[in-house]
Amino acid sequence: MQKITTYLWFDNQAEEAANHYVSIFGDSRILEVTPMIVTFELEGQRFIALNGGPNFRFTEAISLYVDCESQEEVDELWAKLTADGGEDGSCGWLKDKYGLSWQIIPKALPRLLSDPDPARAERAMQAMLKMSKIDVKALEDAANG
Incomplete structure (x- = not known):
């Protein structure tokens, strides 16, 4: 388990984005999907994507x-x-x-x-x-x- 994970804020496309990135990079997978958060790995690096709304870009x-x-x-x-x-x-x-x-x-x-x-x-x-x-x-x- 890595100690530091990159956390990405999306408007409402967290799962769509995670699936897109996983489709591009080898050794990648979706780990968990909830309505608010998607956890995924790209080339062994863990990321968290949040459906956080349009407040931040x-x-x-x-x-x-x-x-x-x-x-x-x-x-x-x-x-x-x-x-x-x-x-x-x-x-x-x-x-x-x-x-x-x-x-x-x-x-x-x-x-x-x-x-x-x-x-x-x-x-x-x-x-x-x-x-x-x-x-x-x-x-x-x-x-x-």
Whole structure:
């Protein structure tokens, strides 16, 4: 059991959102559903979704960071999370149809941004700043000059 659980406030779509997220990520499941609260896991991480009403909305002040193995994983998650009203953001960020912010980040990005050669890292950074969804090949090409 994890000690700290992310608690997400929805208007009235907690179960719908939980089912949507569970359908996107492997090793995910709904644990419990009540009229007010849905408890679910994504990739082993527990979340609680509340049907709390319209008083509060998600902001970019909190986001879910997804560490992606490949460009294919980035592309797949990006498409699924922006579907049906989600929005592209910048630098690997997006909002899903519920307004929740996600960072869909390939492992290559932090590796390139922390390259021991400052010029390579800077070229990768400048390329990333122009992207919405992260493109690993474009980052690598930029880093290589």
